[in-house]
Amino acid sequence: MRPSGRQPDELRRIALTCHYTKHAEGSVLVEFGDTRVICTASVEERVPPFLKGKGSGWITAEYGMLPRSTHERMNREATKGRQGGRTMEIQRLIGRSLRAALDLEALGERTVTIDCDVIQADGGTRTASITGGFVALSLAVRHLLQQKRLKANPIHGQIASVSVGIYKGIPVLDLDYQEDCEAETDMNVVMNDAGAYVEVQGTAEGHAFRRSELNAMLDLAGHGIDQLLLRQRDALENGGCP
């Protein structure tokens, strides 16, 4: 019934390629099916003005799409002279989600910027960005630990994200672009490895959704995130992240 032939509770092929680029302290190519996002984590030994002298670090995120990552070419935001509302909304979401993964004081007075650049878009770019961004952040922290710039690991939990929705009346997991366009409801869920929610953002596209539908979507999301957390650990601990 799904365009891709997947089961309602089936994720797309998930791939996390660590060390995808060489300059960043942490970098990963994350793929959710045909959605491909380069996530890099860059460490700078300074904090934004509002945190100066407060003994706390900062995690921030930026998000961008290559102009032809999409079906139709989009204008480049650098050319338009401003980031659009969707871009800002997504990068604020990624930043908030990843800040929930670690103890900012334990990070020390430094900033880690997570850049999520979409090479190819096929739905779910923000959930892929959060899931990949966590891996890039972990690699950067590992780098700081190896360099002895950090004594203890400030990361206290794992964060992953997936989308769920109501497609042709049925709750489905990890929507691709085609499903996303036709879905009546679209929800992005960010959870930690303790099974608690960091963000829940549900939007009725066509008709408003009932409490029972909300519950069914949350069940699916929990199921998907369990698998994503596993893939992250595999990538970080074994050769899965070569």
Add this chain to the structure above:
Amino acid sequence: MRPSGRQPDELRRIALTCHYTKHAEGSVLVEFGDTRVICTASVEERVPPFLKGKGSGWITAEYGMLPRSTHERMNREATKGRQGGRTMEIQRLIGRSLRAALDLEALGERTVTIDCDVIQADGGTRTASITGGFVALSLAVRHLLQQKRLKANPIHGQIASVSVGIYKGIPVLDLDYQEDCEAETDMNVVMNDAGAYVEVQGTAEGHAFRRSELNAMLDLAGHGIDQLLLRQRDALENGGCP
């Protein structure tokens, strides 16, 4: 226990003053306690380029805060030369929420712009904007009906919004600024008069929230929105909205 002395499930004083300004097709001053927002609905006989010739109307929203609507003076966005991410996120939310209230094709090829300008902020400006914005939209549609520019009412449902959160471990309804600053979780809920969800946006500020907490917050939101829907009807139907 709440700074204001309210019960956990108690709304602030809600007031809707219709026809607050004279030029707009619909206008209302909405007050959620000390939060005061002017909502105006402006009708223009044209649609944005992506809708031209498609027989559909459009609802869009813009949001702004007066520089000294807040504790500390904020810089004016017009001076900074760009709207911030928070502003864009809020105006996108208001627009999506109000589009769920009516049949865009029945509106005809015209645009209604809902401007929500915060005169005084004390928490909950986006939920007040949606709740007041619905009333302004309804007044503008009533104006179009009276002028016979519309034959039938395109509004097919009522929309209201309220915030809920976990404050000192307890789920509470309609957070004011002081509660909002200290809340561990903050959720904005938009519902219609059929009891279904249009938007659910929950964010863990301090610690991630559990499924049971999510459920308690949704119960509170439903309770608050029932009262807001009543206030809207009262304002629109009786002298409540003079």
Add this chain to the structure above:
Amino acid sequence: MRPSGRQPDELRRIALTCHYTKHAEGSVLVEFGDTRVICTASVEERVPPFLKGKGSGWITAEYGMLPRSTHERMNREATKGRQGGRTMEIQRLIGRSLRAALDLEALGERTVTIDCDVIQADGGTRTASITGGFVALSLAVRHLLQQKRLKANPIHGQIASVSVGIYKGIPVLDLDYQEDCEAETDMNVVMNDAGAYVEVQGTAEGHAFRRSELNAMLDLAGHGIDQLLLRQRDALENGGCP
């Protein structure tokens, strides 16, 4: 003969509602007939770079119009990404006028920003802003005196402003929007309570004006400003400004 039925030398209904919003050090809603402007005075303990270390304070003004304060909805300047020439011209005029009201050295190294936001426009928004801005500034100075952050009152004079013009060949006082559109000449006059001029800005819209017409307009302006100064004192000294 005037659309409103007023006499040529008759002001509109003038109202000054002090403490209109709660966060600002000084705030007032000023009404010149249907023209309504919120004026707030915000105190910050710093001066712009060009005054640093010079022992002088600063008064600056910003001006904005709500998008639907006017007959037709205007685009929001924050959306356009820049303030228009008219806005800049007006806020420069308000700032210069109010700086003439006080001794900047006696203010100390702090900045008072006067925000004038037009809620509803019906002609004369700049003169209302200056007249109301003076009251907001006075309230903020009173607040600083009460807090003992100032030892002596730096305000050495009162400032008010009114428009005059030639409407259908006759000099008239305090033009509303309809008169303003049709006026052959429009002049904004700012005076102090010693009867001297702080600003005189006269513009021929249709035909150039003669010296005798200029004199007649200045007479009317003096007459109107006398009344406005009275209303300001009443608002500040008695319960007129509750």
Add this chain to the structure above:
Amino acid sequence: MRPSGRQPDELRRIALTCHYTKHAEGSVLVEFGDTRVICTASVEERVPPFLKGKGSGWITAEYGMLPRSTHERMNREATKGRQGGRTMEIQRLIGRSLRAALDLEALGERTVTIDCDVIQADGGTRTASITGGFVALSLAVRHLLQQKRLKANPIHGQIASVSVGIYKGIPVLDLDYQEDCEAETDMNVVMNDAGAYVEVQGTAEGHAFRRSELNAMLDLAGHGIDQLLLRQRDALENGGCP
């Protein structure tokens, strides 16, 4: 008594060099002492959107200063990404003043843009721009008449401008930069050749000015403008403007 040794009612050396650049339909270098401004008039066969199809032409002005036209180098507005308030105020003044010189309907559906670029600034750049701008406009109209693109001359009056002020207590004509910095009052006056006022903009810099001072300044301005009108005619009619 004046730094330049001039009499209170004495203009600086005035020079108008016509056809200063070769591409523009009208161009002139105007000099008020050391203040030097290139004024060009460019004709385009279209009108701004708000005038389309209304059978009327348009005159608009733009104003700029070379970065090192001033004592200290200023940042280039093109680099800063926006025109400042002073620039906007001045170009609006020039445009309004020159529109008073001609019948816009008789101009036909075309736009004349007057560019005033300050090569060297020594006070009075806006009055020099208006005075020179009128000559550039006249040359462009003469060009249109010669090309038979216009049948009749739409210019119905002559426009010139000069500054006056109170310098060390004495009313003086045509202030240079040094006087301008120290003047207690500064007034720019635009008049036509019928002796009527197009713009009067007086600003108290130090202390507010009395009615008698205003009158003395207006007398001086009329005296100066008479001479400027003569210089314009000389430039346009005789070889003065080679």
Add this chain to the structure above:
Amino acid sequence: MRPSGRQPDELRRIALTCHYTKHAEGSVLVEFGDTRVICTASVEERVPPFLKGKGSGWITAEYGMLPRSTHERMNREATKGRQGGRTMEIQRLIGRSLRAALDLEALGERTVTIDCDVIQADGGTRTASITGGFVALSLAVRHLLQQKRLKANPIHGQIASVSVGIYKGIPVLDLDYQEDCEAETDMNVVMNDAGAYVEVQGTAEGHAFRRSELNAMLDLAGHGIDQLLLRQRDALENGGCP
């Protein structure tokens, strides 16, 4: 002697991976050693205003770098609100170079936009962009031919580009980042397959270069471009471009 151990006339490893992304009409990943650029060619059935109705097509290029494609993270141009001078210079160079490859009239009234996005930078991003951009353009033209939207191939020549420079006194080919930083002279050469020059841009970084050095660099460039042209043909004709 070269940091990489290469011979003075030796290119880095060159790779061209065709169809690197799925949405664009033409796409390629080009690698010059560690420099990696995604080039996409997007076809749109319209031309810029200056070409409307002239029977000619257009090729334009845009260039961007991912924020962490470089050693230190750069600020995102979309965040800064403007493209820098270097970016503009490079994208103008790419556009001019590729327009020399084909007959714009034979392309018909359509625009091909070449987006060159640097994933990883190690010197020579502009020469890699031109070399890869030609392949992306060729793939897009092939797509148009296959879809019968073009009857004949408008490409009349092959275009490739390489950098040359004087490094430690010796002319070298295809500089990597380390060489580029220390080079006394840096030259980018764009040539066609007839051995003629499309662009020659030589810059003395340290000391000015003599005619004999210029000649030696041009010889090296010709040698390198011959190999690049071969690699392009291989990629387009054989499985080299899978």
Add this chain to the structure above:
Amino acid sequence: MRPSGRQPDELRRIALTCHYTKHAEGSVLVEFGDTRVICTASVEERVPPFLKGKGSGWITAEYGMLPRSTHERMNREATKGRQGGRTMEIQRLIGRSLRAALDLEALGERTVTIDCDVIQADGGTRTASITGGFVALSLAVRHLLQQKRLKANPIHGQIASVSVGIYKGIPVLDLDYQEDCEAETDMNVVMNDAGAYVEVQGTAEGHAFRRSELNAMLDLAGHGIDQLLLRQRDALENGGCP
């Protein structure tokens, strides 16, 4: 054969008028035929952030065109809110070229900004800007030496620039606008007084150029630059630059 009747190796009339404006430390009006550019050199006792505390000075350039310096009026970049790519490319070229003229360390921690403003354009504005900019820079350095703010002259060589091209198949020197529009190849060459190259920028406009054509153009450029260097020395040493 050339539209101007010049020989292929003939420069236009070259004029350098020193001290053209009075405020700048160095200023010159440079004329290459009808191309007229005001070059000013402004000295500031600070360096950009990247040079702070490094004991080195800086030379930077900015370039602008008056809106009606050209055949058709161009929009003002300050109005558009950004400098175009061509402007940025040219000012980067001027800055790089002039930095090659002097020892930045010997300049001390100060910045010289060269502003090149085109009053009238007729081809070759960038080469005139470099040639005139060198004279303005020399005058500013002379000023610093006279004021004893510099002990020794940091200028170690002379820099001039000229354009060459292939016009109707024949290599020509110093193209005017008409030739520039029709030229098949356009090359800008910057050289020092030791006969070495600082910049070589050749662009095929119509057909790619061969090595022999490149050589012929370089010969012409060398010939022209010899004369320009002579004119610069004459202007700086004799009364040529009054």
